Amino acid sequence: MxxxxxxxxxxxxxxxxxxxxxxxxxxxxxxxxxxxxxxxxxxxxxxxxxxxxxxxxxxxxxxxxxxxxxxxxxxxxxxxxxxxxxxxxxxxxxxxxxxxxxxxxxxxxxxxxxxxxxxxxxxxxxxxxxxxxxxxxxxxxxxxxTAPGRGDDVRFLWSGDIAGQGWGVNPEYGGFRIADAMTRRDPDFFLCSGDYVYADGPVQEQVELPDGSIWRNEVTEAKSKVAETLAEFRGQYAYNLLADNWREFLARTPQVVQWDDHEVTNNWYPGEILDDERYRVKDVDTLARRGHRAFHEWTPLSDLSPDPDGRVYRKIAYGPLLDVFVLDMRTFKNPNTANLEPAERQGVLGARQTRWLLRELERSTATWKVIAADLPIGLLVPDGEAWEGIANGDDGAPLGREQGIATVLSGLKRLGIRNHVWLTADVHYTAAHHYSPDRAAFTDFDPFWEFVSGPLNAGAFGPSELDGTFGPRAAFVAAPPAPNTSPAEGSQFFGEVEIDAGTKALTVHLRDVEGASLFSRTLRPKRR
Structure with missing residues (x-):
């Protein structure tokens, strides 16, 4: 046919x-x-x-x-x-x-x-x-x-951070400015690396831009305040689908979705009690239950996760060239602290998810293993006087949450798992990071790449500093000229991965709001 x-x-x-x-x-x-x-x-x-x-x-x-x-x-x-x-x-x-x-x-x-x-x-x-x-x-x-056969190339996109920092659905751009460029790339699927909605990010009808022009948002009742009730969390997902070009992209492009913090509230962790006057509900666990339910209801999420409590980590087998390992680095997360604890069992993955990840990576027969992380490994992400992410800024041996990542990285080396690439968003700019034991305080791992992209439609920030524990080096960075740069001014990014069925080479492009490639890197597979 x-x-x-x-x-x-x-x-x-x-x-x-x-x-x-x-x-x-x-x-x-x-x-x-x-x-x-x-x-x-x-x-x-x-x-x-x-x-x-x-x-x-x-x-x-x-x-x-x-x-x-x-x-x-x-x-x-x-x-x-x-x-x-x-x-x-x-x-x-x-x-x-x-x-x-x-x-x-x-x-x-x-x-x-x-x-x-x-x-x-x-x-x-x-x-x-x-x-x-x-x-x-x-x-x-x-x-x-559908998932490809042996003779088929693979192309997919990833990004995150949708309708945040007051930059919502703008009818002048058909909804989200970047969505048209993403549709033109005609990918096999789209990986959303978290912050699928901004449940803590109300919008107002008009925002004045630095040049004096006006950004105009669609406004709904649910998007006019922080989400606390189940109906308000549901309303965050309904709001994003007011964007005509985003609905078009989603109708023609399958998704792989994961969540991060803004699906509930900024920088949240289990057990947190909010000190935020915008919220009447201060118990984050209550907010997370409601946000978790809305996320499952309003996204095309399967029941593939092995987790008995409905967490979203899972493996997406996508043919002989690719397996995608979708992590949940939020619902296992320990409290935000100085992140210097000498013994930390929970971290951002938890023991159960860590065992699952290494076990499934060892079983994988795909040429490339993409680890979809909603938090970057080596970037410093502050939360007031504490740290929100994995890195802690001391450049030394792994402490705090770094210990859990060290377990994964050393496990990859011990098990002989090659050709793994980490993809993430979260920090609202785009970058390519190479990690090597030759530059690191912790050396029990094989070199690998991490690629960062976003935001998709949110305020742009950065760049962030790198922590030296795992020896990262920034091969490329594109960040905005000022904090909270609007989508109208650019600095919105998505990434693209292409795998050639003939050579099995994997090429990453970091693309801007119009779809132009700012940086590319081709990786050749290594034998296990």
């Missing part, structure tokens, strides 16, 4: 084809997130046909499988049709998904199984009335590429 690409009109509008008169039996679907607890839900529309409210998304594509996400305006059943044909005229497969209800904010996840290898697939989602299957929403269309 032939396949084709989707243009803006196809993605953002329904196809106009008739609603399904019947629904085939499901080949499997995800139930609402198991960790969800009952709670109040916003009012929903009654009467007429159901409607999909916030576009469609897909995520966690791996051999044979993927997840499709949608949200309806009332209790209804999600139904997904999948075909190689963008017009859905031939060989259309129908997957009957879950009933969406107020308990999950009317969001739902549909698991696609038995997908072909290395194929471009088109999908369309409908919300079907629970009382009359002949009444269904207009379909909303998306596209995904």
């Amino acid at each position: 032939t396949s084709g690409s989707l243009d803006r009109r196809t993605v953002l509008r329904s196809t106009g084809l008739a609603a399904a008169a019947s629904v085939a039996a499901s080949s499997g679907f995800l139930a609402p997130h198991a960790g969800a607890v009952p709670g109040s839900a916003p009012a929903f529309v009654r009467g007429g046909r159901p409607r999909l409210t916030h576009g469609v998304q897909s995520g966690d594509v791996r051999p044979g499988g993927a997840v499709v996400w949608g949200r309806a305006d009332r209790p209804s059943r999600l139904v997904v049709e999948v075909s190689r044909d963008p017009r859905f005229r031939r060989r259309v497969r129908t997957v009957r998904g879950p009933v969406v209800r107020p308990g999950t904010d009317l969001t739902g996840h549909v698991a696609l199984t038995d997908l072909p290898t290395g194929a471009e697939l088109h999908y369309r989602v409908r919300a079907v009335d629970l009382d009359d299957a002949r009444r269904a929403s207009e379909p909303v269309v998306g596209r995904l590429r």
